[in-house]
Amino acid sequence: MEVLVPFSTDRPKSRLSTVLAPDERARFARAMLLDVLDAVGAAGGEPCVLATGAVDADLPCPVTIDDRPLTDAVNAALDARLGASGAERVAVVMADLALATPDALRELFGAGREADLAIAPGRGGGTNAFVAGHPAFEVDYHGASYLDHRRIADEIGASVAVVDSHRLATDVDEPADLAELLIHDEADDDEGARAPRWLREAGFALDATDGRVGVKRE
């Protein structure tokens, strides 16, 4: 299954600006992208990066450049595949799902083989990953897109499977999410993961001094 991974090269991860400088955010975003591409591949997907501009990294997969807003670029890519090319299904997995494991993605891909739309909601009502197999499905990433995408599926008569995964629900885009990444990296001891390693090398560590678990930077 082809798996599109949208990636913004234009001011990525701006909500991390309180803890990371612009060049750090760009490097961290690329580390997460590479981790996601690895996980997609290990889960049996064929990744393709859908980037807004040239990506300054040695990517293990094809890149399509489309500088339009996310919703337009993804809809054009879905049309090209489910319409013109006659692909049975295509997946879209966000590039900041740094906690995504092959197991979690396998569950998503498996659900997408059974339903017209398999969707992994993000915390806050976003759509972090989905598999679409219905040619009339289109995305609208504005606001609580998880609810919008379920409504769109209802309107076109597409069956829906919801994938309940904390790892796929956690898009890393604000400081609290960094703690999430370090917690699960520490628990699982995945030595190959670039994003948590980058964070640790940048001086980040878990911090529970105020009773809640966050991050501190040395």
Place this chain on the structure above:
Amino acid sequence: MEVLVPFSTDRPKSRLSTVLAPDERARFARAMLLDVLDAVGAAGGEPCVLATGAVDADLPCPVTIDDRPLTDAVNAALDARLGASGAERVAVVMADLALATPDALRELFGAGREADLAIAPGRGGGTNAFVAGHPAFEVDYHGASYLDHRRIADEIGASVAVVDSHRLATDVDEPADLAELLIHDEADDDEGARAPRWLREAGFALDATDGRVGVKRE
């Protein structure tokens, strides 16, 4: 399987104090507790509330009162069951997992039949739910308890299964979590759920006016 549901009757949900008055927090906490007890029962568990004091609600299950801190009360309950009574396993599910569905809990209970410890990490590194089948396992809820509990399992040679569920990872204890509850209630249209109904009746609704999805109160 017996499923202990710890519930604090002493200043519950204090981190919601910016949006709910004390009596509202108490009512909302009881609504969540009742929803969790329903989901546990529907998943085939036998719930038992482990409360710090008398619960002002018509509960569908036994209540054990233990006014000690959470860690001590849960450890005493685990000892009494896995030690003295010879129970094969016991589950502990937090009372604020208002998004928990029977499906998500069935997955936890199923994992707990295969491993010595099945654990559902919470966002922020907490331990939102677990099934323990090893008599030497004990809890320590301070800090990033998910990491501590995995270390404790390693030390006693207990096998571990991690349950990756956004629903079980979401303990409702701060305002952003209220949005999570309303989003998934709207998506799933579960008419029986008390906690989201209570929120709506109290005037809460989803609000995406600043680009991120939160709640507003009319």
